[in-house]
Amino acid sequence: MKRFWKFPVMAFIFTALLFGALPAFAKDSGDERVIEVIRWECFVCGKQYFTFAPDDIGGKTKAEHKIPDYQQKNWVMFSDPGKSISKCPKSGDDAHMFFKKEEFKTSPYIVHERKNDYVVLKNGGPIKTKIKKWRCGLCKKDGFCFDGDDMDLWEGLIFKNPQKVFNMGSGSSIPVCNFKLITGEELKCHMVTLDSAKNYPSIEIAKLMSNLWYSD
Ligand SMILES: [Zn+2]
Ligand SMILES: [Zn+2]
Numbered sequence: 001m002k003r004f005w006k007f008p009v010m011a012f013i014f015t016a017l018l019f020g021a022l023p024a025f026a027k028d029s030g031d032e033r034v035i036e037v038i039r040w041e042c043f044v045c046g047k048q049y050f051t052f053a054p055d056d057i058g059g060k061t062k063a064e065h066k067i068p069d070y071q072q073k074n075w076v077m078f079s080d081p082g083k084s085i086s087k088c089p090k091s092g093d094d095a096h097m098f099f100k101k102e103e104f105k106t107s108p109y110i111v112h113e114r115k116n117d118y119v120v121l122k123n124g125g126p127i128k129t130k131i132k133k134w135r136c137g138l139c140k141k142d143g144f145c146f147d148g149d150d151m152d153l154w155e156g157l158i159f160k161n162p163q164k165v166f167n168m169g170s171g172s173s174i175p176v177c178n179f180k181l182i183t184g185e186e187l188k189c190h191m192v193t194l195d196s197a198k199n200y201p202s203i204e205i206a207k208l209m210s211n212l213w214y215s216d
């Protein structure tokens with residue numbers, strides 16, 4: 001009986017806490033299109049890559065962008081920044097010739113699904129979409145997410161269910177919050193608060209991958 005009244009009291013406290021610290025989120029759209037990206041296509045081999053806007057790999061933008069050594073040295077894979085972009089299989093000198101096809105907004109989930117098709121620049125400037133650091137006020141776990149991802153906070157209010165948040169690299173679910181209620185039960189969902197958003201170069205985001213998270 002006791003735990004039945006304790007639970008709504010806890011829920012009230014945490015709800016108040018959350019709304020104090022965070023902007024009021026609308027209902028979870030389930031698929032936040034918050035990341036500005038560019039789709040590129042090689043004119044020679046037809047290979048498609050994506051970059052985080054405004055990272056530019058266009059063959060017409062700079063003379064260096066057509067030089068094979070420059071491509072291999074500066075353009076690396078988002079999913080593995082130690083690995084260079086593929087060599088163009090059809091051009092005589094291994095260099096791709098990229099044309100910008102479209103610039104659009106996509107969701108962190110879709111970026112995760114296509115993470116092997118994303119290129120990051122070793123020598124790039126900050127990208128348009130910002131990154132936020134988050135932290136659970138209860139178990140102190142912290143990590144990063146793209147600005148605009150709701151980190152499933154709405155569902156997070158339903159206690160005893162872990163939020164649907166996944167790792168950008170592995171795709172695995174976030175470990176449950178190990179904070180225990182007075183009753184001895186685990187809370188399971190993290191009480192996430194988000195820091196202010198900051199701009200990062202894409203290569204830095206690639207290096208954060210193991211602690212970069214997205215909601216469904
Ligand atoms: Zn979401
Ligand atoms: Zn090519």
Ligand SMILES: [Zn+2]
Pocket residue numbers: 136137138139140141176177178179189190191
């Ligand atoms: Zn936690």
